[in-house]
Amino acid sequence: MKLLIITAIADFDKDIKKMLKQASVKTFTYKEVKGFNDTSEESIDSNWFGSEINENESILYYAFVKKENVDLLFELVNDFNKKQESLSTIYVAVLNIEKSN
Template structure:
């Protein structure tokens, strides 16, 4: 069993749900969150947002997933991210679960 953690901008919410379904992940939890990025060290001319602090409407998912479903989900997300014309991507992390009930 693995713990899958997914973060993305809110605009990708429906896409993530479709990918979870394709990867046969039937149970998950999600929550609207505020994403934050400190851009104060970036040169103002290369900073698309034009300010030092940036907050975005984001979404956080987590799910307990069978090992065999994790690789398929990663493939789907990698394909999705390659097609993006925006600077934003879907981000994934996977943690091993040693025990669960």
């Protein structure tokens, strides 16, 4: 069993749900969250938002999945990210579960 964690901007919500379904992840939890980006070290001229602190509408998913479903989901997310023209991508992390009930 693995713990799958996904974060992305809220605009990708439908895409993520579609990928989860394709990877046979039938049960998951998600929550709308505020994404935060500290660009204080960037030049204001190169910063699209024109400020040092940026927040965006984001979404956080987590699910306990079978290990055989993880690789397909990573492939789907990587393919999706390669096609993006924006700087935003979907981030996925997987953690081993040593024990669960």
